Amino acid sequence: LTVSKHSLVALALTCTTASSSAWQTTFRSGVEVVTVTVSVRDGNKVVTGLDAADFQVTDNGVVQTVSRADVDTVPVDVTLVLDTSGSTAAIIEQFRRDTQQIAALVRPVDRLRLLAIDTFAHELMPMQPAGGPVILGGAPSGGLTALYDTLAASLMSPLNIDRRHLVVAMTDGIDTYSAIRPEALRLVAARADAVLHIVHARSRFMGTPMYLPPDRRYALIPHNQRHFERVIWAPLDPSMRAAYLDLDENWLRLVAESTGGQLHGPTLVGTGTVGAFTRVFNEFRQSYVLRFTPEGVDRSGWHELKVTVPKSPRMTVRARSGYSR
């Protein structure tokens, strides 16, 4: 049996649950290493120069030994998710221009993939080395919004131990036609290796009142076509519409934060979204990839993670909320 060094590393680093399913590859190893992408800020400044000893990681409350803290040497896989559905019709051309600018920001060592949110979740461009042409001509547009489906699809990607995975989604934040419920997206996000950042690209409100009552100050607006239980009677007023949008924003914030990412915005498309991506990408590049071998905890089940920098408690540390085995 010949086993390459790379395979051994992969074997050691891959955190995979054994299963009898024919779909699964089973990895068995006495040593399993968990990787966690961590970004550290002091106020608005990204903190660099930390090493493994500066971090404290607890796994289900048990302090772990961080063996390595790599910075910037690990290439990044970027999945860019664009909302091209009908509710973004007014801003879709700007979205397309933004995508070209964003693609140019990604380093040659990194890779880029494009997904689109419409009635379906679409893969416009599979993961490929950055620097190549980004052609969005065939992008769907004008449909309903399978936002949760597309975000889940972006997060359920193969584990690649040599790279970090950053997902940046630009959307107006309103799901109208997903197959999965938001609770399912949260569970996926909690178990994903990717870090999800959502840029809430706000345009003019594009929701559709389904019925205008005689009073004419209210409209019944389905907040989410599938999850109609959250329908609201919304005043037809721009400032109150923010409250309407906040309902989905709260879900999206929870989802992003459980991966170690954030919800950004709302921002206007154009300079706002490109600027938001630039900040996210630069911070992600400077984030640390911590590695540890879990000790003193059960092998299976959900593992809640907490990452801190004990010597500087005021620093803001963002990392995924846990992992499962």
Next chain:
Amino acid sequence: MRVTLPALILLAAAVLTSKVSGQSTPDAAQLLAQYDAGDYEAFTKESSALPDLGDFRRDLDRSAPRWIRAAGDARARDRRRVVAASVALEVANTNRDRWHEARHLVEWGCALQRTVFSGAPPHPAPAAAYRLWQLASIALIERAFDHVFLVGVPPTLNRDPDPGRGRTRNHLAHAIAALPDEPRLFLAFATAAEFASWGSDSPDPVWIEGERIEQAEPLAPDITTDARTARALTRRQTDRIYVAAAKSDTLWELADIFRGLKPVPFTYARLAGEPPIQAELHVRLGNTYLRLARPHLALPELEKAAAETADPFVVYLAHYFRGRAFEMLDRKSDAEDAYRRALDAMPRAQSASISLAALLFAGGQRNEAVVRTAESLRSVLAPDPWRMYQEGGGRNWSFLIESLRKALR
């Protein structure tokens, strides 16, 4: 006579220009003749080049009555009437991207036939073609997501004391008046009520009116986020009684509609291959219960639907919704099985693929989840009944229009 070269070039250019211009602006008489002759390919090509559908409708107004009268006998005239209406219908379909102009052609075709086919059957020949025309017209309107055009503001939601004002239309009422024993029309009504409760992305006059109000009205203080708050608000503020139409009440009414629909005997002969009705009713009622967060009520309906038909579209939906119901009941293993059975009916459909993948991923079965997700992203052109659910009967358009063409030959 001597003809100079420049004159020849000018003549050729004039002929070409006239020909090109003739091709780009087909007239109604030309399209009627093409359709009547069964030259559907040329008809579709020409009708997609119509620059102004309003002009075309006026052209039909002038040409069609003359063309119908020119037929030999009453039977031939009846047939030509349906042909003319079918021309209007198919032009509307070809120009669906201009739906707000195109839909007037549907109403034009309906009005043309109402004089002959209104009232109770038996109708003059070709009644079978007329039935198919009505079913196809409804499929087209559903395909265009124009449920307001189909039923107006549905009674389930209509608290408007003056429902007749401007924006209310009711194409379906015309069809039901002419074909009172056609169960598919009642299914279309219930489906339209379902989708009206869902909202629409079309820039309907309702929305345009909303835009105007947005600019004109001052701040309104109240916003409610659930049915309970809505009902409480109603008790406090009787002037806002319409708030009582809050979600759960409305959906229970919708469930009542689905429950109350019983298949009536078919007056008209059904065609081989027509999609089922009863099973679809069970599926739609099941989904309504899911929207009411009543999975235990949904499951028996969905199981009946799956048992009553072999139509993969309906079978898929039945199992896919079962999957959702089991997830709501936290029966993950049953949900997984249901999603897999949905995919047995329609392999690679994205909705069940992603639902299954999310379930597996959350349960730690990462590898299959990743493979399923990757396949589903590559398979967006695979038929997906959930993604087509909002089209209602629109999925039957191709079948119905082919059947109509055959009935007219």
